[in-house]
Amino acid sequence: MAKAKTAYVCTECGAEHSKWQGQCVECGAWNTLSEFVVQPAAKSVAASRTGYAGAAGAARVTQLASVAAEAERRSATGIGELDRVLGGGLVSGSVVLIGGDPGIGKSTLLLQMLGTLGRRLRGLYVTGEESLAQVAARGQRLGIALDGLEALAETSIERILAEAANARPEVLIVDSIQTIWTETLTAAPGSVSQVREAAARLVRFAKETATSVFLVGHVTKEGGIAGPRVLEHMVDAVLYFEGESGSRFRVLRAFKNRFGAVNELGVFAMGDKGLREVPNPSAIFLSAHAQPTAGSAVMVTREGTRPLLVEVQALVDQSSLGNPRRVALGLEQNRLAMLLAVLHRHGGAAVYDQDVFVNVVGGIRVQETAADLPVLLAVLSSFRDRPLPEKTVAFGEVGLSGEIRPVPNGEERLKEAATHGFRRAIVPKANAPKKTRLGDMDIVAVDRLGEALSAAWEA
Incomplete structure (x- = not known):
């Protein structure tokens, strides 16, 4: 049986070498060469022992229409x-x-x-x-x-x-x-x-x-x-x-x-x-506070095909450092810095001398822009030490000019919030349904960041 040919490839740059050596001559990395099969033997060991050949026959051109008809x-x-x-x-x-x-x-x-x-x-x-x-x-x-x-x-x-x-x-x-x-x-x-x-x-x-x-x-x-x-x-x-x-x-x-x-x-x-x-995952991502707490906001995120209610918590505190800290867990840190700049410019809240910590409860990672508005609401709530009204939910993307932009599947998010007993929702105007009320939940449609901040603490 013919012996399989082997070569050594650098895992960093992909350069191929005929023999092993400590350093890759192409990129200079050390101990990155790994052996792999270049050309398997005429009849592979696997094929001879398992009873199936690597390729049962030569490939043929096939009409995709006939293949698509076969449902998986x-x-x-x-x-x-x-x-x-x-x-x-x-x-x-x-x-x-x-x-x-x-x-x-x-x-x-x-x-x-x-x-x-x-x-x-x-x-x-x-x-x-x-x-x-x-x-x-x-x-x-x-x-x-x-x-x-x-x-x-x-x-x-x-x-x-x-x-x-x-x-x-x-x-x-x-x-x-x-x-x-x-x-x-x-x-x-x-x-x-x-x-x-x-x-x-x-x-x-x-x-x-x-x-x-x-x-x-x-x-x-x-x-x-x-x-x-x-x-x-x-x-x-x-x-x-x-x-x-x-x-x-x-x-x-x-x-x-x-x-x-x-x-x-x-x-x-x-x-x-x-x-x-866990049939109701939204329940594990929401903290059961005995009373409204400053620095907490609830959002409706969407993971795959399912909307989830998630709590976003923020802590804003006076910084003793020349360069205040910006720490985000479950969110992108660069986006948090951008949102804080928008909050200062269009929301009138200056937190440039404050340490800002933001955490998504439950260890979940939110990768969509619908978290922008609830993050800013949580930050401002902690900064002012003023809790958001109870049973309030929010979602929406915040632009650099202070506009509140719509997010996909707004109606499904609102239905999920109404199912869990929320009574008020602050949403982008483009995501608002025709009626201002969905079941027992009031819908507040906003177009600018200033409107959203004012509506959040309305009596």
Whole structure:
């Protein structure tokens, strides 16, 4: 059998070298060369052991109209929040990468998914970090019926694909991709070349056998998936598990999804029996204050296809520094600085000598401009030490000239606020419905920042 050709590529600049050396001659980076396969052997090891060839035949030109007529087949996982993030369920032949901090619940969620699938879809759980006894013990602790569930403790990609070809599962879980290695490379498991080659073979297996594949990925200190960046481009969906340390709530967010909406959000609560769905996530992002509190404002953000009520808190305090601090948690810090300048110029509130701290309750990250108006309301409320009226909600983008600009899906946001008992909403004029009242909620439409600040504290 012909030996596969290998080369060494710099992970920083992509320069290719014929042999390993300590420093890349192109960019000067040290210890960044990683081995990878340039040209696989005439017949790959994976193909000979699994019984499927890399390409069943030559590709042919196909009319897209005939392909579009074939709707993608989805299967519900039985976990509503996971189905929401995936875009409606499992897609045959899809590859999903799930990342998150250690112990946040990645393996627990996937094991629970296999349990809910039961006998509807045949699943195979491949573990490279734990023994089968540990996986079975976790399943019993979670109350999962283990009858019919199959597992494999293996790290060699050739043997994993061989067993998967024999078992023919419809759902394949690999925990984790950083522990998988291939015999065609001499690099250590977890290296860039090993992760990329193992992922490439799993992706090819998924597409050729119509198997739904889930890959568990470790994260780096910076919070990204460990391994080559190309790993996220190879898969169909990238999901991240997020959660504050010490909190039992977990947020599953889609950063890439070829079969659904990006930035879709699923909310779970960790308990003794594993992860439990949170049907009303707005409730966990709203603090239950005994009385109105200065520096607090409620907004309606939109994550994927679902509106969420989120509380924004601000603290404005006299600064003892020559350069006052601007700290934003859950928001973009540069945008906060811009909004404070707009507040000074068009709102008449000078906070240039004040420390300003802004936090989004619940650890959620708000990435849309609808948070502009509630952020300024919270900052001004703290600055004046004057709480906003109770049961008041706001959303809207603030422009540099002080105008309040509309945001998408305004009507859905108002309906979500009315459902949770809010009695007053301050919204952009372009987002206001024809009627000034929606159920028991009054709608205040504003066009300028000055109007919004005046309307916020009207009796």
